[in-house]
Amino acid sequence: MTIDRHTLRWNGWGARERAFEFGDHADAVWTWLRSELGLTTFDMRPAVSLDALELPTAALGDDARAALEAIVGPVWVCGDRYERAFHARGQSYPDLLRLRAGEVETAPDLVVYPRAEQVQAVLAWADAERVAVIPYGGGSSVVGGVSGEAGRQRGVVTLDTTRMDRLLALDETSHTATFEAGIYGPQLEQSLGARGFTLGHYPQSFEFSTLGGWIAARGAGQQSGRYGGAATWLVGARLATPAGEWSTGAFPASAAGPDFNHLVAGSEGALGIITQATVRLHRAPNVRDYRGCLFPDFVHGVAAARELVQAEVPVATLRLSDPSETDFFSEFSKARKPPSTPRRVAGRALEAMGYGGDRCVLIIGHEGERGAVDAAHTRTNAIVRRNRGIPLGRGAGQSWYRDRFALPYIRDPLLERGVAVDTLETSTSWSNLLPLHQAVGDAIATAASATLRDGQRAMMMAHVSHAYLDGASLYFTIVFPQAPAGEELHQWQAIKSAASRAIIEHGGTISHHHGVGTDHRDYLPEEKGPLGVRLLGAIKAELDPRGIMNPGKLVPTASAKG
Known part of the structure; x- marks a missing residue:
């Protein structure tokens, strides 16, 4: 295996020895966040220990283990508490709610680590024995894509693919x-x-x-x-x-x-x-050049991003934060590291020029040969300025590029303090992007407010990314105080449902790059249509006639055959 599973968190993100770096001003960060969320104190909610986790009784016995060991070898079939817990869920907010609370109603009976040439034999055994097989790579699904649902099968085996790494x-x-x-x-x-x-x-x-x-x-x-x-x-x-x-x-x-x-x-x-x-x-590119630009508002930022793509300027990354996300990261950065006097003066000057509360930051990345990158940067600057944008230089771009894999680590300390964070994404045409952004944002805000107690507030933000000639992705993040213990899942369902309905009803796709899993499956018929869903079901029935493959995800389980 590329990564030893025991070096990773079974109920959180990433490597055990790593954590989000708050710097020397962690107390200031938490004070700022409490104020933004309308909290007088954090509601500390530590996760249960692995020993306290309640796992369902394994449905598969020694005969199943022996059969799998005969295929992949005894070392590569696991049924211990850690392996079952690690593979029970993915990385969605409801996944982590269940893991941290110690309430895991579904988990694999066994975990098997085959080589590529052994997978077909594992599936043949599972098909004959009516055992569900859950494929599991890194387990990073945020839509319930790897949960160990048995469907109508008699047991569950998670097939971990990470020995197939050549x-x-x-x-x-x-x-x-x-x-x-x-x-x-x-x-x-x-x-x-x-x-x-x-x-x-x-x-x-x-x-x-x-x-x-x-x-x-x-x-x-x-x-x-x-x-x-x-x-x-x-x-x-x-x-x-x-x-x-x-x-x-x-x-x-x-x-x-x-x-x-x-x-x-x-x-x-x-x-x-x-x-x-x-x-x-x-x-591999010789040059990676990432820079930031500032726009007076979201409308001008979206116009610049669209023009860059439709003018076919070669860009690797376009990430436009809306005013809320821009403000969030600005204030978060200030709390982590108070700005110098020159930066404060520059900030006041920009506000005086009209780049104040509605301002938006666009991160633009160019990659390739030096000459091509320089030419793209020149064209980019012209389009940015034409849309009232101000180039900020490499500082903002380099900061984003450096920290882009670190942000997931902030979720665990937030959950420890009773603060939820969840994301969802969609895509739509350029002509519909601003209306969809407004509609989904309003739906999230309304639904979140209805779940909060007096004085509490949610923080909702979004950014545009993955831009195409005809449209782009919208990626939403919401940070909110958790409901009282035992009600957290209902709170999430209310917010998620409102956001998903708004996406469907206002011309967005239910997912741009996160997938369907269990979280989006009920919305798929509205996007694909009844005939499209039946077509997917027919394909599944041909390849997986007994419905053993990842039951409950993407398509309805095919009728049993044989």
Whole structure:
């Protein structure tokens, strides 16, 4: 395995020895946050210990363990408390609520770590024995995509893919590479970097997510403007399915019917397990240049982002924070490190120029050869200024780039203090982006306020990212005081439901890059239509006739056969 599971948090984010760095002013940060949320004191809610965690009784016995050990070896079949707890849930807010409270109603009976060539045999056994199989890479799903639901099967096995971590081939002429699907992001990039290449896929979960997971969720990394998302860079895939091995081929393009790679990207383990994938590569950039720009309001920032994309200026990253997110990170930064006198003076000057409470920060990243980056930067500055933007230089961009993988670590100390944080995302056309931003923001604010006690407040913010010629993604974050103990899940459901309904009713997709899982499955029929959902069900029934693959995710379970 690339990462020893015991070095990671079983009920939180990332490596045990790492934590969010608040600097020398942690007390000031917490004082500021209490004030923003309308709290006089934090409601401390420590997580239960692993020993106190209530796991369901395993439904599979010694015969199942022996059968799996015969396939993968005794060392690679686990049924201990830690492994079952670690693989019970993903990283969504409701997942962590359950884990931290010690109330895990579903968990795998066994966890198996096969090599790629052993996966088909594991599925054949599970299919014959009516055992659900939950594919698990890094476990970073934030939509309930890896929870151990048995459906109508008699037990649950989680199939951890992380022993499948080899680079199988690198074609320097064609700029493609074939990897086993369980390889983690850092190992993948290290192996490519040694040969002068990059995949360029850097989601916020990069350090603790896998190639197969990126594809299964149809993911998009923070530099998708240059490198594309999973559906763009996937050339071909090989899957193990209950019906047999399935390969989509690996062509640069083909008109031989529909492209099955688009079925694999976004399949969420419901159709089979991705064992290997061929991906498109880029030469590793000589230059990475990230800078910030300031706009007087969200309207001008959106206009600049749209013009940059539609003018086909080559950018790797465009991330436009709305006024609330801009203010949040500005005040958070000030609490962590009080600004110097020159910075305070500059801030007052900008406010006097009209860059005050409605201001928005746009992070723009260019990557590639020096000449191309410089040319793109010149064109970018012209468009920014034309839309009343002020270039801020490299400081803001470099700060974002440096800390982009650190922010998930802040969630655990927030939960310790009774403060919830959750995210959701969508995408829509440029013409609908501002109305959708307003509608979803209003829905979240209204629903959150209804769950809070007197004087409490929620903080809602959003940013635009993953921009295309015809539209972009909207990514929302909400920070709010948790409801009284025992009511937290109902509180989340009220907010999530209101936001999801607003997205569906105002022209957005239910997910841009997080996937469907369990959290979004009830909204899929409205987006895909009844016929589309039946079509997905028919495909699943062909590949997985007994419905053992990741039950309850993405598509309705097919009718049992045999």
